[in-house]
Amino acid sequence: MEKRFRDRYQFQANYTYAKATDNLLNSNLGLRLGAQGGGAVPTDNLNLEFDRGNSDLSVRHTFVASGIGVLRATSGAFFTASGALIDYDGDGIPSRRPPGTSRNQFTGPSTFNLDLRAEKSFRVSSALDASLLVEGFNVTNAKNPRLIDSGYVNGVPVATFGDVLVPLPGRELQLGARLRF
Numbered sequence: 001m002e003k004r005f006r007d008r009y010q011f012q013a014n015y016t017y018a019k020a021t022d023n024l025l026n027s028n029l030g031l032r033l034g035a036q037g038g039g040a041v042p043t044d045n046l047n048l049e050f051d052r053g054n055s056d057l058s059v060r061h062t063f064v065a066s067g068i069g070v071l072r073a074t075s076g077a078f079f080t081a082s083g084a085l086i087d088y089d090g091d092g093i094p095s096r097r098p099p100g101t102s103r104n105q106f107t108g109p110s111t112f113n114l115d116l117r118a119e120k121s122f123r124v125s126s127a128l129d130a131s132l133l134v135e136g137f138n139v140t141n142a143k144n145p146r147l148i149d150s151g152y153v154n155g156v157p158v159a160t161f162g163d164v165l166v167p168l169p170g171r172e173l174q175l176g177a178r179l180r181f
Contacts, residue, residue: 013065020055023048043097044089053103054078060107069116069139076111077145078104081161083152098152108148109164114139124179131178141171 024042044050061075083098097103119133138144147166151158 009067011067016062018058018060020058021052022055023051041093043095045091046089050088051103053105056104068118069114072113074111076108079106079108079148079150080104081106081152081157082150098155100155106162108162109145111144112140112142113144127181129180133176133178135174135176137172138170144168
């Protein structure tokens with residue numbers, strides 16, 4: 001949905017449904033996803049389908065609206081349970097995935113982010129324009145996940161399984177000035 005710029009405002013909204021599966025990410029991506037179950041070493045070198053699951057980069061639902069700010073809401077990221085080390089194929093490279101679970105089987109908490117920006121422009125002289133602006137990021141101070149508790153002990157999820165261990169940064173404000181000459 002889109003409302004083009006007229007009467008000093010515009011609005012745009014998008015929704016995306018996506019599904020992606022794979023059997024591992026390429027190590028050349030360097031996305032530091034190992035803590036959440038991603039990586040590039042197969043769990044079982046003799047059965048690559050053992051790692052088939054939701055992609056580390058897959059996000060099922062995404063809603064984005066923009067106008068004077070940007071609102072972004074997504075369903076949770078997929079993650080893999082993590083337990084004691086097990087060598088599934090005897091190659092000396094252990095995995096932390098508990099027996100009976102699959103790669104990226106679980107979904108973490110959803111995210112919600114609202115960023116706003118306001119700008120006031122004015123003429124200082126015939127050759128100089130100025131703007132003052134204020135920007136707010138994560139204005140609602142949502143506790144969006146960076147790292148999710150994926151712990152399994154003795155084949156069962158821990159009490160805090162799926163909870164946010166490390167959140168992304170909270171509310172941030174930024175002030176700015178711009179001169180055009």
